Amino acid sequence: MTTETAAQFSITFTRYIDADGHPTGALPEFAARAADLIPLYRAMVLTRAFDAKAVALQRTGRLGTFASSLGQEAVGIGAASAMAPGDVLLPSFREQSAQLWRGVTPLELLLYWGGDERGSDFAGPREDFPISVPVAAHAPHAAGVALAFALRKEKRASLCILGDGATSKGDFYEAINMAGPWRLPMVMLVNNNQWAISVPRSAQTAAATLAQKAIAAGIPGEQVDGNDVVAVRDAVARALARAREGGGATLVEAITYRLSDHTTADDARRYRDDAAVTASWHGEPIARLRAYLVAQGAWSREDEEHALADAATAVDEATESYLATPPQPLAAIFDHLFAELPPSIRAQRAQALGQEAPDA
């Protein structure tokens, strides 16, 4: 018998700014000047203000079930800020930070979570996918979008964001596996917030990292500190650049923590200790980047007040518009079912609207 090592792998973990806001070394080019990080900081502040408002609206009966991204703002902002406008985002239901950066408006997000499909008819990023509520179902869509780019020889890439629980699903693996031999221009970003509703990361898989699931698919995988917006952006930017240049897909695992309940319909105290949550506030992405910016002399108390006020204004204006938006007419449930409504459904439409049914 002979036994030898057939293959060997390792997974790296990258962080540029530590939990206390101290740089761990030189920052990447896009972050060379602290002031360059201010738009990312402001976007994270906007996301947090939006989440707080959305939760408040739900608690007062004016919004449907909502998934806050509290504590995970750096994942979406880091990733989306690495995207080119022509790239396509395929978000799960907790990536409003990325969507806001991409140009989805707070009003559209409120409409969607308020139960109105017009919230997925983005005026901004027209090719971005709507929020995927089914877990990991959008992973093969990202592969399909990437395949479309590759076939058209366009230098564009798709970015799919999904959670730690999603890596247990077949759709996730089927998508990254397909991306391997076809060298698809796709980035699969795992927002590992440690919890899939009540199931902790440790119960989700015995794998030491989620990033290593890339190895089985034959694509690179790496971990980054998901509370460090610089690390997320750097890894995703590298992965997107590689993808656009024909280098194939990458899996990035961003390690963060879900400081909120799963959704407004959840009570996380049923299954996790408050102490662990409280401890996880240390190193959360906004305080971390603020500490860095302040230490670099790039951020003042006045800047902070302005950022908070601007975010509040944007969110309040969106809320006002949302609450003033009348529901769609009932006909809307029929009118987008097919490009052209078949006669049988035209009859149902007429019936639903209380009209005389046309001759079938």
Next chain:
Amino acid sequence: MPEIALVEAINLALARAMTEDASVLVLGEDVGRDGGVFRATDGLLTRFGPERVLDTPLAEAAIAGISVGLAAQRFRPVAEIQFMGFAYSTIDQMLNQAARLRTRTRGRLSCPMVLRMPAGGGVHAPEHHSESGEACFTNIPGLRVVYPSSPRRAYGLLLAAIRDPDPVVFLEPTRLYRAAREDVADDGVALPLDRCFTLREGSDITLIGWGAIVRDMLAAADRLAAEGKQAEVIDVATLVPLDSASILASVARTGRCVICHEAPLTAGFGAEIAAQLAGPGLLSLLAPVERVTGWDTVMPLPRLEMQYIPGVERILAAARRSLQHG
């Protein structure tokens, strides 16, 4: 015009669609070098190249899923699932994704894809290779379901399905892939996706069905004619959207009907037609609606499959029962 088999008509339509529209792609397991396990995609790789005929990894959910992504990016993917028994893992993608993309984005994104697959038994295939699962797809709003039973209808309906701006599940009767032959003009003419096909006119009874059993319905009509009864034979072919008007009009003339399908009875698509006949069609009925279907059992292995699949005799028995009323 040459006489060709149904599977060759599928091939002809695929080649035609790929020739006329560069956005049409064919993908699936073994569709490229192998030309498909039934040869439906034979020769396409050579003609259109590996960027338009893609051999995928063995992953049905992802085959449907990447088709959604491709379609949202303005391609027209025609995905093959090797056998209907393997299509059930695509239902999540078809139901939650493909069928809804237009609605949930209010028309911003759409999903012009075709998911085609052989369906039904009768070819002595292994376990899970003979399923008739059309009713799993007919209850999905936003999806068209098509099931031709002749080479010409397969050609014209597949062209229509590929050109349609919305997702279509396209079922092909395995039993007729080689057995059904007729001359087919490769003229690029599509058939409507919302019309039944009246294959034979008759005034005494209406036989309604789809898929391979249509051939048995025609044979039964011949036998009935020999007994002096004229059967009208309707191939539904486009199950969703259903052309109820043609069915109701026929039964209004004949007053009697037998609904035939290979899929199980309970909640089969025949139940929808029966319900419509019990509604707007009720007063034209001279006899109870008859249904001749597969049994409510697991599809048996080949030794018993022809006793599962309803044949000419069961159709005839039902027709005679119906004709004895009144």
